[in-house]
Amino acid sequence: MSTTDSTETTDAGERPAAARRHGSAPGTGPSQSGPGRFMSGGMPPEKALDFRGSLARLLRLLQPQRTALLGVLAFGVLSVAMTVIGPKVLGRATDLIFAGVLGQGMSPGQSKEAVIAGLRARGETTRADMLGGVDLVPGMGIDFTKVGQVLLIVLGLFVIASFFSLVQARLTTTLVQRAVFDLREQVEHKFARLPLKYFDRQPRGEVLSRVTNDIDNLAQSLQQTLAQIVTSVLTVLGVLVMMFLISPLLAVVALLTVPASVYVATKIGKRAQPQFIQQWATTGRLNAHIEEMYTGHSLVKVFGRREQAQRTFVEHNDSLFASSFKAQFISGTIQPAMMFIGNLNYVLVAVIGALRVASGGLSLGDVQAFVQYSRQFSQPVTQIASMANLLQSGVASAERVFALLDAEEQEPEPAEPARPGLVRGRVEFQDVSFRYLADTPLIENLSLSVEPGHTVAIVGPTGAGKTTLVNLLMRFYEIDSGRITLDGVDIAEMDREELRDKTGMVLQDAWLFGGTIAENIAYGADNPTREEIVEAAKATHVDRFVRTLPEGYDTVVDDEGGSVSAGEKQLITVARAFLAKPAILILDEATSSVDTRTEVLIQRAMNSLREGRTSFVIAHRLSTIRDADVILVMESGRIVEQGDHETLLRAGGAYARLYAAQFAEALAEAD
Known part of the structure; x- marks a missing residue:
C-alpha cells in the first residue's frame, strides 16, 4: 500500500451545499444553497417558454x-x-x-x-x-x-x-x-x-x-x-x-x-x-x-x-x-x-x-x-x-x-468495454483530481494503491473527502484528471454496470424498498434460494430478530421502516451486501445506526465478509477499524497519514488526536 499526494484544497466540505442530500435536515436538502434557505422557498426563475x-x-x-x-x-x-x-x-x-x-x-x-x-x-x-x-x-x-x-x-x-x-x-x-x-x-x-x-x-x-x-x-x-x-x-x-x-x-x-x-x-x-x-x-x-x-x-x-x-x-x-x-x-x-x-x-x-x-x-x-x-x-x-x-x-x-x-447525461459507455481478466481487487488511484464545483477544489493529485484482500479504513473530519473517494471508485462521479484502475484496467473504460456488479456497498442511510424482508436481502443477488437468504441473514445477525416477527422473512417493510427499527434496517442492508459476495466491499458508516452490542455482532460478520475481498471502510467510530490493514487519515481531500492503528497512535499525529478526542468524549458521556 502506498499513497502520494500534492493537494491544495479548501475546507469547503466533502460535497457542495447544493449537492448534499443524505443526512440533511428537512428543508436543508439539495434545493438550498446556503443558510437561511430553510423556509424561503426560493427557486431560480423559470425561463420564458418557447x-x-x-x-x-x-x-x-x-x-x-x-x-x-x-x-x-x-x-x-x-x-x-x-x-x-x-x-x-x-x-x-x-x-x-x-x-x-x-x-x-x-x-x-x-x-x-x-x-x-x-x-x-x-x-x-x-x-x-x-x-x-x-x-x-x-x-x-x-x-x-x-x-x-x-x-x-x-x-x-x-x-x-x-x-x-x-x-x-x-x-x-x-x-x-x-x-x-x-x-x-x-x-x-x-x-x-x-x-x-x-x-x-x-x-x-x-x-x-x-x-x-x-x-x-x-x-x-x-x-x-x-x-x-x-x-x-x-x-x-x-x-x-x-x-x-x-x-x-x-x-x-x-x-x-x-x-x-x-x-x-x-x-x-x-x-x-x-x-x-x-x-x-x-x-x-x-x-x-x-x-x-x-x-x-x-x-x-x-x-x-x-x-x-x-x-x-x-x-x-x-x-x-x-x-x-x-x-x-x-x-x-x-x-x-x-x-x-x-x-x-x-x-x-x-x-x-x-x-x-x-x-x-x-x-x-x-x-x-x-x-x-x-x-x-x-x-x-x-x-x-x-x-x-x-x-x-x-x-x-x-x-x-x-x-x-434534455438534462446533461453521464458520459456514454465505451463501445467495447474493457474487462479485467481475473478480478482480484487491486485498486489504484493515479494523480486523481476532482471537484464538485469548478471554483472549489476538493481532491487534487491524489495517488493510492490498495492490494487485493486488504481492508482500508478511511477516517477524517466531516468534509474531508472520504465518501467522495469511494463515489469516484464507483463512478457515481467522473474524475477531472488522472485515472483509477481495477486490476490494471482503467475503470473509465469499463461498463458502469459491470464495475458496480463487482462492488457491494452498505451506506450510512439504510434503504429498503416496499417488499418483504427476504426480497430486500435478495436484492443484491441474482435469483438466490431461500436457504442462501437465510444463511446470509444468520451470518449478519438478521435472523435473530426476524424470527420474532409474526410473518418472519415474509414481513413487508419499506423505506419508512414500519415493523423494524433503524438498526434492524441497517442489518438488512448488511445482509444484502453479504449475499451479493462482491469482489470489492465499501462500508460507509455501516454501523452508525446500531447499538454497541449489535455493532460488535456486525463487526464479526464483516470480518468474515471482508475475508479475501478488498474493502474500503469509512468510519467515524475509530474503535470499529482497529483491525484494518491500513488506515488512511484524510483532511481537505488529502491523505495526511497512513498506517495501522498502533503505528498511527504512536506517531501522535492527526489520527491520535481524533482518537483522543473520541476517547475524551466517551468519558464525558460516562460522567
Whole structure:
C-alpha cells in the first residue's frame, strides 16, 4: 500500500451545499444553497417558454403513432363532412315547407311566372322578387312525403357523423395514451443515464412533480384538445366551402369577424402563458416542500419548525392559488370574448340574409342553412380559443418534462468495454483530481494503491473527502484528471454496470424498498434460494430478530421502516451486501445506526465478509477499524497519514488526536 499526494484544497466540505442530500435536515436538502434557505422557498426563475418549439416537439411525440393519427384525421374528415352537409340538406326541408305554405294560398291552375307577373303589375315588386327565389306550385300545399324523406336523410347524416366521431375519439384515446406511455418510458430510461449530481441538485419533490403531475397534465391536455382541434379546424374549412357555395357575399360578411377573433385570442393567450408557466413551477416547489416536510416530519416537530413549515406551505400554496387563478381567469376570458364576436357575426348574417331573401337572391332554406353554418363557423373558432388554456397548460408541462429529458447525461459507455481478466481487487488511484464545483477544489493529485484482500479504513473530519473517494471508485462521479484502475484496467473504460456488479456497498442511510424482508436481502443477488437468504441473514445477525416477527422473512417493510427499527434496517442492508459476495466491499458508516452490542455482532460478520475481498471502510467510530490493514487519515481531500492503528497512535499525529478526542468524549458521556 502506498499513497502520494500534492493537494491544495479548501475546507469547503466533502460535497457542495447544493449537492448534499443524505443526512440533511428537512428543508436543508439539495434545493438550498446556503443558510437561511430553510423556509424561503426560493427557486431560480423559470425561463420564458418557447411555445412554438415545445409544441412542435410535443407533436413529434405522436409520430410513432402515425396510423392512429391518420385514423383520427380520416374519421374527423368523414364526421365533419356529414355534419357540414346536414344544414344544407335541412334547408331543403325548409324550402319545401315555405313553398307549400305560399302555394297553398294561391289559386290552382296558374303558373308561377303568371303569379309573379301579376304581382309586378300591381306594384308588389318586393314580394314578386321573393317568390322568384322559391320553387313553388300555385294551389299545392306542403309535400310532407318529400319533407319526411329529407328529414330521414338528415337524421342518417347525423347518425353517421356521430359514429365516425365516436371512432375518432377511440383512436384519439389510443394515440394519446400510447404517446404518453412512450414519454414515461423515455423519462425512465433518462433516469438511468443521468449522473448522480443531477439528483443531488434537484429537490426530489420537484423531480417527482415533473414525472407525475406534469405528465398527467400533458396527457389530459392532449386528450381533450387533440381530437377537438382536428374537428374544429376541419369544421371551419368545410363550413367555409359551404358558405361560399351558398352565398359568396354572406361568406365574406362572416369572415369579417375572423381577424378580430384571432387578435383577441392571441392577445389574451400571450397574457395567460406566463401564468401557466408560473403555475406549474409553483406546483413543483410546493410538492418539493411537502415531500421534504413529510420525510422529515419527526425532525420538524423535534426542532419546533412546524409553524415555519406551515408558513412556507401557506406561501407556496398562496403563490399557486394566485398563479392558477390568473392563468385560468385570463384564459377563461377568451370564450366570452369569442362568443360576443360570434353574436355580432350572427346579427350581420341574419340581417343581410333577410334582405337577400326579400330581394329573391336567396331562398329561405339557404339563409337558414347559412345561419347554421355561421354558428358552426364561430363555434369551432370559439372552441379553439377556449382550449387555449388547456393547450398552454399542457405545453408548459411538456417543456418541464423536456427539460428533464434534455438534462446533461453521464458520459456514454465505451463501445467495447474493457474487462479485467481475473478480478482480484487491486485498486489504484493515479494523480486523481476532482471537484464538485469548478471554483472549489476538493481532491487534487491524489495517488493510492490498495492490494487485493486488504481492508482500508478511511477516517477524517466531516468534509474531508472520504465518501467522495469511494463515489469516484464507483463512478457515481467522473474524475477531472488522472485515472483509477481495477486490476490494471482503467475503470473509465469499463461498463458502469459491470464495475458496480463487482462492488457491494452498505451506506450510512439504510434503504429498503416496499417488499418483504427476504426480497430486500435478495436484492443484491441474482435469483438466490431461500436457504442462501437465510444463511446470509444468520451470518449478519438478521435472523435473530426476524424470527420474532409474526410473518418472519415474509414481513413487508419499506423505506419508512414500519415493523423494524433503524438498526434492524441497517442489518438488512448488511445482509444484502453479504449475499451479493462482491469482489470489492465499501462500508460507509455501516454501523452508525446500531447499538454497541449489535455493532460488535456486525463487526464479526464483516470480518468474515471482508475475508479475501478488498474493502474500503469509512468510519467515524475509530474503535470499529482497529483491525484494518491500513488506515488512511484524510483532511481537505488529502491523505495526511497512513498506517495501522498502533503505528498511527504512536506517531501522535492527526489520527491520535481524533482518537483522543473520541476517547475524551466517551468519558464525558460516562460522567
